[in-house]
Amino acid sequence: MRKLLRIGIAGCGAIGSSLAKSVAADFTGKAELTGLFDVETEKAYSLANKLGLKIAVLNLEELINKADLVIEASKVASSYDIARSALSFSKDIMIMSVGGLIEHYNELKALAEEKRARVYIPSGAICGIDGLKAAKCSGIKSVTLTTRKPPKAFLGVAYVLKKKIKLDDIKEDTLIFEGNASQATRAFPQNINVAATLSLAGIGPENTIVRIVASPSVTRNVHEIEVESDAGRIVCRSENEIHPENPKTSYLAVLSAIGTLRQILEPVKIGT
Ligand SMILES: NC(=O)c1ccc[n+]([C@@H]2O[C@H](COP(=O)([O-])OP(=O)(O)OC[C@H]3O[C@@H](n4cnc5c(N)ncnc54)[C@H](O)[C@@H]3O)[C@@H](O)[C@H]2O)c1
Numbered sequence: 001m002r003k004l005l006r007i008g009i010a011g012c013g014a015i016g017s018s019l020a021k022s023v024a025a026d027f028t029g030k031a032e033l034t035g036l037f038d039v040e041t042e043k044a045y046s047l048a049n050k051l052g053l054k055i056a057v058l059n060l061e062e063l064i065n066k067a068d069l070v071i072e073a074s075k076v077a078s079s080y081d082i083a084r085s086a087l088s089f090s091k092d093i094m095i096m097s098v099g100g101l102i103e104h105y106n107e108l109k110a111l112a113e114e115k116r117a118r119v120y121i122p123s124g125a126i127c128g129i130d131g132l133k134a135a136k137c138s139g140i141k142s143v144t145l146t147t148r149k150p151p152k153a154f155l156g157v158a159y160v161l162k163k164k165i166k167l168d169d170i171k172e173d174t175l176i177f178e179g180n181a182s183q184a185t186r187a188f189p190q191n192i193n194v195a196a197t198l199s200l201a202g203i204g205p206e207n208t209i210v211r212i213v214a215s216p217s218v219t220r221n222v223h224e225i226e227v228e229s230d231a232g233r234i235v236c237r238s239e240n241e242i243h244p245e246n247p248k249t250s251y252l253a254v255l256s257a258i259g260t261l262r263q264i265l266e267p268v269k270i271g272t
Helices: 014-026 041-051 060-065 076-088 098-115 129-136 158-162 181-187 189-201 251-265
Strands: 005-010 031-037 069-072 092-095 140-149 174-180 208-214 221-229 232-240 246-250
Touching (some): 005 014, 005 060, 005 251, 014 041, 014 246, 014 251, 060 076, 069 076, 076 092, 076 189, 092 098, 098 189, 129 189, 129 221, 129 232, 140 189, 174 181, 181 189, 181 208, 232 251
Parallel strands (some): 005 031, 005 069, 069 092, 140 208
Antiparallel strands (some): 140 221, 174 208, 221 232
């Protein structure tokens, strides 16, 4: 009989909770939840209670020790440290706060190779990573991400305040930012994961173009990626519903992590 994949979750907010529920309900016989960790310990206890299972609430080191795969769903400022700790103990890691990897990607990759462990980065809130990865095997000329959100989604964003953009006056699609992914992640931290995943999968943060549009006509967060390559042109658009427990998180991002987990556990892997 195959050994159960032991999973530890670091970060018990919207994504961590959904993943924990899914591991407990959908992966019986294939995976087991061996621990929960959150800097706000009460969140980990509350999740364990909701699950109705005797799941251990642990510190990070214990979590890593008891897991084969650690799933990080905490925050951008912590993801690198969590990933490095897991890899140092030769444990696999799935990372949701991808923005925290931009500066450390090569270092983590080298550590994963040295420790013979794997780093999983789900597509998250965007589609088209499969085509981008295939196109990368030939030559990519450009990668552009265009994100459209309702103007009120940008309320309080430091960049918008600094540029004195009057969100209330926006009556039609308005381009409020255009730059590379590095600049975009500094100006719009809430867009950081999507831009980071796209640039790490493609041609890097300095060369990936990001456009941010305040659009009064959209009710969902819309991400469009456009890739020009030797293999042709790829255009992908996702119109995302928000997660019921966190309006800053797309529901698709959670499902993408569950889909990645499924792919890890299935003998057949479909898609690039
Ligand atoms: N890859 C994507 O496309 C994508 C999409 C949406 C969100 N995200 C990212 O995933 C992460 C989780 O999102 P969420 O919606 O669940 O957020 P959330 O705010 O609902 O939950 C985050 C949880 O992590 C905990 N936490 C914070 N720092 C921690 C640390 N150092 N160690 C352990 N726990 C810590 C918090 O207490 C909180 O319970 C965020 O970083 C978010 O930016 C990624």
